[in-house]
Amino acid sequence: MSGLKIENLSMRFDLPNGTSVQALKDVSLNIAEGEIMSVLGPSGCGKTTLLNIVAGFLAPTEGGIFMNGHQVTGPNAERGMVFQQGALFEWMDVRSNVSFGPRMAGKREAEWGEHVDHLLDVVGLRDFKEKAVYELSGGMQQRVALARCLANDPDVILMDEPLGALDALTREKMQSLVLKLWKETGKTIILITHSVEEALLLGERLLVMAPRPGRIHKEYNLPFADLGVNADLREVKKHPEFAERREEILGMIWDMEEEIMGRAEESA
């Protein structure tokens, strides 16, 4: 097992008006198996593009993604994805949503039933198995999306601002759940977020990206994810290094945003 390897990744979008946008430039990264990494950056830094390339929804203009030794050319069940808005299937009940992956792989209920029910227990939706997904709250929908992803047993889980649309309280509970699931399953997780706190809490490794062209600006190795597995997240936030790192990263992102604004004013 060699984890995920991102090599010299560049992505250029050609616009219809003849210009082009360098969304990513020379991004190289190794992600070890079982690592949880959060990606942070101002809007336009290419973090969602990066995730879409890793998922296989986009082909990079240069470089490549290698997973377990072979190159990624399209989406498959090795890399599961959790979206900001759940992307659940409204025409299926909760259990059918969660068991979607195994069912599509042609497995019988005997093979996946127990695992799916266990996951529903873990995410606290045991009593909502038969419910239609549109009857659930946003937080519950997101838990269904997590369980659906895990039920398929992917090697890597990609999360695109999975908690972005939730209210603050639900969000905190979900952050704990993500850590718990990470520890329990040992999956490799890449998580994109807008929230500095969330990135600090959930990232064993934290990647700050800078825009124009999208590139890796700074990398951190952090202790908070490991601490958070067993402790209350609010306790983790009281850690002296937490506040320090938060201020540092916030300042970094502020500077980037100001630079973007300055450039926009110049060109205007």
Next chain:
Amino acid sequence: MIVFLIYAAIFVISFFVVKYVVQKATNDFTSLKTVTFGDESAVKPNRVASVISVLTIFLLWGAFTGSKLVPSFVHAPGPFVGDATFTYTAEADGVEADDATVTVRVFQVGTDVEAPAVEPGEGWAKNDADTVGAWRSGLIRVDKNDEKSRGEGHKVVAVNGEPIAPGGSVQTEFGRIGMSPKGSLNFEPNKGWQMEPIWLPPPEAVLKRMGEIASEGYRDSTLWEHLGYSLFRVVIGFFFGALVGIPLGYAMGLSNWFRGWFDPIVEFMRPVPPLALIPLVIIWAGIGETGKIILLFLAALWIMAIAARAGVSGVAISKVHAAYSLGASKFQIMRHVIVPNSLPEIFTGARVAMGVCWGTVVAAELVAAEKGAGMMIMVASKFQLTDIVIMGIILIGIIGFGIDILMRLAEKALVPWKGRI
């Protein structure tokens, strides 16, 4: 005009009556809202208004047709029926002007009638008697029994004492008496405010006719056969339209080539009203079942194709991405994501298509058919059988409404997530 004013009056009066007398104490959530004007969610159809609205239509219909189903005090004034009298003054060569009385028996058309017996009276101008049907008019030859003929200078100069000349008229309490350019009198009894059955039959006549046609049939087919044929054509035409249109729409939503190939055809055919195709379909396929079904097929085809295409376009890309990264194949994504996701759009399209098909089949039957609801009312109208026409229109409306209700129920049962995503 009178009818409209009465209608408006009932609208306003019932509003105030219901508002201040009947519905004083409603106590639901909406009634606690202080801002209701402009809040669309606070506007719910007042069911009392709906009931009164329907009743008002039947009441007005009954009142202005003299229906036995509504009490007689709400009847609008009917046409004059009975014996009308007026006097005329005639002049002739060599005699003095003389008066005579005319008695006209105004009768309900369709009943037997005899002219009333009258005394000839004195003078050279004799009293006359005649009959005229209600809502009709009739020439009255007053000189026929007089001692002087037109050759001897007989001419009427006044009616009820009012002078009258050729082309002129005199209004009496029983109706209008006009004089033709040649000098004959023409009596037109008061028509009142009620509609003549030949224009608008009373509700009970329509009901009676419905019973008659339901049991005995009209034009060799019973009512149910007529309606059944129309429905059958709609269902078959819609079925084939959906059978071809939905896969076509999917193909257009999933493939550049299909989209490019069929876009001009679909976009061109969509605004062509199906009714405009009737002549061509009749030329090609005649007036039999084939032609009708081809027409309805064409009416449903484009609507269903566009609905299916919109359904495919409407699938959120994240759902497709999610399915791919859960390991689904293209076929599985089609079967488990794209098709179910497009169902709400397809149901909306199906409802529109059924409505259009129902309208088109009636119109096609109006043009030419051997059986069918449209044919029934078209033939009936040629024979002035207004009751059949009205019955047909009401039944066509009820069936169209029923189809829509059924489609909505099916939609609720099959795509419960519609509008809740």
